[in-house]
Amino acid sequence: MNLEVDVYRRLGAFTLEARFSAGAGLTALFGPSGAGKSSVVNIIAGLLRPERGRVVVDGRVLLDTAQGIFVPKYRRRIGYIFQEPRLFPHLTVRQNLLYGRWFTPDSERRERLDEIIELLGIGSLLSRGPALLSGGEKQRVAIGRALLASPHLLLMDEPLAALDEARKSEILPYIERMRDESRVPIVYVSHSVPEVTRLATTMVLLAEGRVAATGTVSEIMGRLDLGPITSRYEAGAVLEMRVASHDDVYDLTTLRSQVGELRIPRIDAGVGTSLRIRIRSRDVVLALKPPDSVSALNLLSGRIAEVRRLDGPVADVRVELDGEVLLARVTRFTIDRLGLVPGRPVFAIIKAVAIDRRSLSQVRSMSDDIDEITL
Amino acid sequence: MSWSSLFEFSQAEWIAIRLSLKVAIWAVGTSLPLGVLVALVLARGRFWGRELLDVCVHLPLILPPVVTGYVLLVLLGKNGPLGRLLWNTLGFTFAFRWTGAALASAVVAFPLMVRAIRLSIEAVDRRLEDAAGTLGASPLWVFVTVTLPLILPGILAGAILAFARGLGEFGATITFVSNIPGETQTLPTAIYTFTQSPGGDAGALRLTLVSILISSVALFLSEFVARRVARRVVGL
Numbered sequence: 322m323n324l325e326v327d328v329y330r331r332l333g334a335f336t337l338e339a340r341f342s343a344g345a346g347l348t349a350l351f352g353p354s355g356a357g358k359s360s361v362v363n364i365i366a367g368l369l370r371p372e373r374g375r376v377v378v379d380g381r382v383l384l385d386t387a388q389g390i391f392v393p394k395y396r397r398r399i400g401y402i403f404q405e406p407r408l409f410p411h412l413t414v415r416q417n418l419l420y421g422r423w424f425t426p427d428s429e430r431r432e433r434l435d436e437i438i439e440l441l442g443i444g445s446l447l448s449r450g451p452a453l454l455s456g457g458e459k460q461r462v463a464i465g466r467a468l469l470a471s472p473h474l475l476l477m478d479e480p481l482a483a484l485d486e487a488r489k490s491e492i493l494p495y496i497e498r499m500r501d502e503s504r505v506p507i508v509y510v511s512h513s514v515p516e517v518t519r520l521a522t523t524m525v526l527l528a529e530g531r532v533a534a535t536g537t538v539s540e541i542m543g544r545l546d547l548g549p550i551t552s553r554y555e556a557g558a559v560l561e562m563r564v565a566s567h568d569d570v571y572d573l574t575t576l577r578s579q580v581g582e583l584r585i586p587r588i589d590a591g592v593g594t595s596l597r598i599r600i601r602s603r604d605v606v607l608a609l610k611p612p613d614s615v616s617a618l619n620l621l622s623g624r625i626a627e628v629r630r631l632d633g634p635v636a637d638v639r640v641e642l643d644g645e646v647l648l649a650r651v652t653r654f655t656i657d658r659l660g661l662v663p664g665r666p667v668f669a670i671i672k673a674v675a676i677d678r679r680s681l682s683q684v685r686s687m688s689d690d691i692d693e694i695t696l
Numbered sequence: 697m698s699w700s701s702l703f704e705f706s707q708a709e710w711i712a713i714r715l716s717l718k719v720a721i722w723a724v725g726t727s728l729p730l731g732v733l734v735a736l737v738l739a740r741g742r743f744w745g746r747e748l749l750d751v752c753v754h755l756p757l758i759l760p761p762v763v764t765g766y767v768l769l770v771l772l773g774k775n776g777p778l779g780r781l782l783w784n785t786l787g788f789t790f791a792f793r794w795t796g797a798a799l800a801s802a803v804v805a806f807p808l809m810v811r812a813i814r815l816s817i818e819a820v821d822r823r824l825e826d827a828a829g830t831l832g833a834s835p836l837w838v839f840v841t842v843t844l845p846l847i848l849p850g851i852l853a854g855a856i857l858a859f860a861r862g863l864g865e866f867g868a869t870i871t872f873v874s875n876i877p878g879e880t881q882t883l884p885t886a887i888y889t890f891t892q893s894p895g896g897d898a899g900a901l902r903l904t905l906v907s908i909l910i911s912s913v914a915l916f917l918s919e920f921v922a923r924r925v926a927r928r929v930v931g932l
Binding site: 366367368393394395396397398399400401403405407409410411420421423424425450452466467470 | 821823824826827828829830831832833834835837838841842845846928929930
C-alpha cells in the first residue's frame with residue numbers, strides 16, 4: 322500500500338504546502354496545533370478541496386487538480402475516525418457498525434463483523450443506543466464502524482484528544498492491535514508525543530503548513546534541530562529495547578538492546594517483548610567518568626554527537642549510543658565546565674523511575690500469548 | 697335547548713366534520729414533501745433569491761387569510777390565468793370544490809410547517825452527515841438514512857401544526873371556494889353559518905366541541921409520537 326499526498330491550500334495568512342508519502346503501518350502526522358494536520362487528512366478524505374493538489378492511494382488517483390479529478394468522499398473508500406465519535410444517534414451500536422458495510426460492494430467486504438467486535442471488545446454493547454456508552458466505548462464503536470466499511474486507508478484525527486487519561490489507555494491497545502493485525506494502513510493525526518511514540522511506524526512532522534521531516538520515531542525524536550517543533554517542553558529520545566528479565570524481589574524489569582541495559586519499574590510484558598521507550602532529555606544526567614555511588618540505576622556509555630545551545634540557560638546534547646540516540650538537557654554552564662564537545666565520550670545516567678510510562682509501548686509481540694501491556 | 701339534543705348530530709353536521717378532516721389531511725399530506733424540500737432549501741441553500749423565497753413562504757402567515765383566499769381566487773378561479781390553464785389542459789378546477797378548500801388550507805398552513813421542519817434541519821449535526829459520507833453514503837443516501845430520521849420530530853411537529861391550522865381555516869376558504877354544504881363547508885364555515893341562522897346555537901356548540909376534541913386528540917398524538925421519536929433520535 323502506498324499513499325502519496327501533495328497539496329497546496331491557502332486560507333487567509335496560512336498556507337498549507339505539504340508533500341509526503343506513506344507506506345504500510347501507522348503514519349503519524351505530528352506537529353503543533355495549527356500546523357495544518359487536520360487540513361491534510363480532510364483533503365485526503367475528500368472533505369476539503371485544495372487549490373492545487375494530488376492524492377493517490379494504491380495507484381488510484383483520488384484528487385488531481387491538474388487533471389480535474391476529484392473523487393467524492395463517498396467513493397474514496399477511506400475510513401475516517403474523528404476526534405468525536407460521531408455515532409448515528411438514531412441507530413443502535415450494531416446498526417452503526419454495519420452502516421458503512423451496507424454501502425460496500427460484496428466483493429470488497431474484507432472485514433468480518435465478529436472479528437471486529439472481538440478486536441475492539443464491543444460485543445456486549447451491540448443492542449444499545451450510542452447515548453448510553455462511555456466516551457471510550459463510543460470511540461471504539463466508531464473505529465469498528467470505519468473498519469467494517471473495508472477502507473483502503475484509515476484516517477484518525479486526534480481520536481483520543483477528547484478523552485481522559487483512563488479512556489486513552491483503554492483505547493491505545495486497540496489501536497496498536499489494529500496497526501499490527503489489520504492490513505489497513507493508518508494515517509494518525511496527533512500533537513501528543515506519548516501517543517505518537519507509542520503508535521507510529523513512520524512520522525511525518527508538520528510545522529506551519531509544511532513537512533519539516535519524515536522518518537522513524539527514533540530518527541525524528543533524536544534530532545536536536547527539530548526539538549522546537551517536536552516537543553518544546555518535553556524533548557526526549559526514543560529507544561527500542563527488549564524485555565530481558567523481571568526481578569520479583571525489587572519489582573523491576575530489565576530491558577536490553579545493543580546500547581546496554583536499563584532497569585525500570587516492573588511492567589507486565591513477557592520476556593522477549595520488544596518495547597519502545599521514551600527518555601525525556603531532562604531526566605538524563607551526563608558524566609565524564611562512570612560514577613560509583615549514585616542512586617540512579619541506569620548507566621549507558623556513548624559519545625557526544627551534537628551540542629545545541631538554546632535560549633536561556635539550557636542546552637541540548639545528543640549522545641550517540643551504539644547506533645541509537647539519547648538526548649540530554651543540561652545547563653550551558655555545565656557544557657562549559659565539563660567541556661562537553663562533540664566527539665567526547667560520556668556516560669548517561671537515567672533514573673529508573675523517570676521513564677515516561679505513558680509512551681511505553683509494545684512494538685511487536687515476541688511471545689504470542691501476550692498481546693497487550695497494562696502499566 | 698336540552699342537553700340530550702346536544703349530541704344529536706344532523707346529517708349536514710356529520711358531512712361538515714368528515715369534510716373538514718378530509719380537507720385537512722389532504723392539505724397536510726400533499727404539501728408535506730414540498731414543505732420538507734422548501735425547509736431544506738431555506739436551511740441549507742446558498743443561492744440568489746433565497747430571501748425572496750423565504751418571504752414568499754412566510755407571506756400567508758402575516759397576510760389576512762381573506763387576502764390569501766382572494767389571491768387564490770384571482771389566480772386559480774375559473775377565470776384566473778392558472779385556473780383557466782388547469783381547466784383547459786387537465787379539465788381540473790379548484791374553484792368551489794373541496795380540493796380548493798384543501799389548497800387554501802395548505803397555503804395558509806405552509807409557513808408553520810416549513811418553520812418547524814426548518815428548525816429541526818438547522819439542529820442536525822452536519823458532522824454526522826460528513827461521517828456518513830466517508831462511510832460510503834452518497835448525498836441522497838445520507839439524507840434518507842441520517843438527515844431524515846433526525847428531523848422526523850420536526851416533520852411531525854410541522855405536520856400537526858399544519859393539520860390544526862388547516863382544520864381552523866376560515867377566511868381563505870370562504871373567500872376562495874365559498875361555503876357550499878357538502879362540498880366546501882368545513883367545520884369553521886359551518887359554525888359560522890349556524891351562528892348566522894336563528895336556532896343555530898346547538899349546532900354551533902356541537903361543532904365547536906368537535907373542533908376542540910379533534911385538535912386535542914391531534915396534539916396528544918403528536919406529543920406521544922414525538923416523544924418516542926425523540927428518544928430514538930438522541931440515541932437512548
